[in-house]
Amino acid sequence: xxxxxxxxxxxxxxxxxxxxxxxxxxxxxxxxxxxxxxxxxxxxxxxxxxxxxxxxxxxxxxxxxxxxxxxxxxxxxxxxxxxxxxxxxxxxxxxxxxxxxxxxxxxxxxxxxxxxxxxxxxxxxxxxxxxxxxxxxxxxxxxxxxxxxxxxxxxxxxxxxxxxxxxxxxxxxxxxxxxxxxxxxxxxxxxxxxxxxxxxxxxxxxxxxxxxxxxxxxxxxx
Amino acid sequence: xxxxxxxxxxxxxxxxxxxxxxxxxxxxxxxxxxxxxxxxxxxxxxxxxxxxxxxxxxxxxxxxxxxxxxxxxxxxxxxxxxxxxxxxxxxxxxxxxxxxxxxxxxxxxxxxxxxxxxxxxxxxxxxxxxxxxxxxxxxxxxxxxxxxxxxxxxxxxxxxxxxxxxxxxxxxxxxxxxxxxxxxxxxxxxxxxxxxxxxxxxxxxxxxxxxxxxxxxxxxxx
DNA sequence: TAGATTGTTAATCGATTAACAATC
DNA sequence: TAGATTGTTAATCGATTAACAATC
Numbered sequence: 001x002x003x004x005x006x007x008x009x010x011x012x013x014x015x016x017x018x019x020x021x022x023x024x025x026x027x028x029x030x031x032x033x034x035x036x037x038x039x040x041x042x043x044x045x046x047x048x049x050x051x052x053x054x055x056x057x058x059x060x061x062x063x064x065x066x067x068x069x070x071x072x073x074x075x076x077x078x079x080x081x082x083x084x085x086x087x088x089x090x091x092x093x094x095x096x097x098x099x100x101x102x103x104x105x106x107x108x109x110x111x112x113x114x115x116x117x118x119x120x121x122x123x124x125x126x127x128x129x130x131x132x133x134x135x136x137x138x139x140x141x142x143x144x145x146x147x148x149x150x151x152x153x154x155x156x157x158x159x160x161x162x163x164x165x166x167x168x169x170x171x172x173x174x175x176x177x178x179x180x181x182x183x184x185x186x187x188x189x190x191x192x193x194x195x196x197x198x199x200x201x202x203x204x205x206x207x208x209x210x211x212x213x214x215x216x217x218x219x220x221x222x
Numbered sequence: 223x224x225x226x227x228x229x230x231x232x233x234x235x236x237x238x239x240x241x242x243x244x245x246x247x248x249x250x251x252x253x254x255x256x257x258x259x260x261x262x263x264x265x266x267x268x269x270x271x272x273x274x275x276x277x278x279x280x281x282x283x284x285x286x287x288x289x290x291x292x293x294x295x296x297x298x299x300x301x302x303x304x305x306x307x308x309x310x311x312x313x314x315x316x317x318x319x320x321x322x323x324x325x326x327x328x329x330x331x332x333x334x335x336x337x338x339x340x341x342x343x344x345x346x347x348x349x350x351x352x353x354x355x356x357x358x359x360x361x362x363x364x365x366x367x368x369x370x371x372x373x374x375x376x377x378x379x380x381x382x383x384x385x386x387x388x389x390x391x392x393x394x395x396x397x398x399x400x401x402x403x404x405x406x407x408x409x410x411x412x413x414x415x416x417x418x419x420x421x422x423x424x425x426x427x428x429x430x431x432x433x434x435x436x437x438x439x440x441x442x443x444x
Numbered sequence: 445t446a447g448a449t450t451g452t453t454a455a456t457c458g459a460t461t462a463a464c465a466a467t468c
Numbered sequence: 469t470a471g472a473t474t475g476t477t478a479a480t481c482g483a484t485t486a487a488c489a490a491t492c
Contacts, residue, residue: 256448256449256450257449257450258449268449272449272450272451272452273451273452275451276450276451276452280450280451282449282450282451283449283450284448284449284450284451285447285448285449285450286448286449286450287448287449287450288450
């Protein structure tokens, strides 16, 4: 199915957004869409959409456009969210619990098979169909169940050691919420960093920038 | 202080990461750093670091490098995190609470002045020095306190109406955790989207891609 | 002064956009 | 068939990297 050998990360990062907008279209009962109309809704160019999709194959039909339901499904397959890679959550504090409670991992390619924490007052807490386990047992757990990815929500100080341990236990990917940046230290290990504070600082810059440029918010508002 | 009129978003998005690495250096007691050494630690090129910083001015010294503490402070000022823009959290579910509890907004340019929810069993709950208020009173609150940004963690279905309401109440920026993408609908309004599910799907792609290419994880591991 | 490293200009690379022939 | 819209090639644009003169 793959046409291009190496698809750029910029393209990959747009795929989930296409997937989301296509799901919206399905909900609205729209069954076909042109790259032009989709580009209008998403704030992109039609050219870019066609270029992006053609990295993976020709999913459209000349003169017709794309079948919404089919394209939605195909993008899901490209992303691999039809898989069920075993995953664990390490750190069951506020963020870890919120993630575990709010996300349906099974819809995003993963099966949540374990949650761990070091805090005795959190260990034993039920979260969905799992129970928070003592992180002391994580080594035995990994040797038995071989999780492919770990959601890392431990503190900055604990992250370095934990990442190293998990890599040696065979974990090949991390959804990293900790403030520790280990993508540089372990090249070859897949790390998807979620630095929420970076995102908030970027927002701060944009708010400040808008203020300083004195652009009338009133004008922009309507 | 600004040298360049319009700095690209790619550059802006790297600033918080520089800020974070510089804070690390300060903690390690390192007082000066060259672009070369910093690039090695961050996994970038020295050229890029110098280009990025020179969008805002010359912070270094030939033959010496950069003063860590000074550069850290300067980047903070560029980002505007020394400001205290009033902010509210709308939606105090798992994600909203986790965000409100974990983040020190004051260190990222914002002051948290209110938290709102629609659910009676959540209203009245204390979160840090605030209490979750009934979202019914959000209009009166905004007219009185004029929050600049809103952290939006309401459901997809509630997001559209809430965004519109807040925009008309003068909120000019959103930290958007909802699945509703309104950056296209309201151009001019600042929206920093945090689509955690997009991030997780991207990780899924990378894990799948690694599996399919059959690259030996063993080799990469050590 | 000599060595180091910046600030900045020029070259390269990659990503986005435009154009259009192919075709449903 | 005629109209529409894709898939794909070519042109443009922007971002990254390289090079080097300026200077601490």
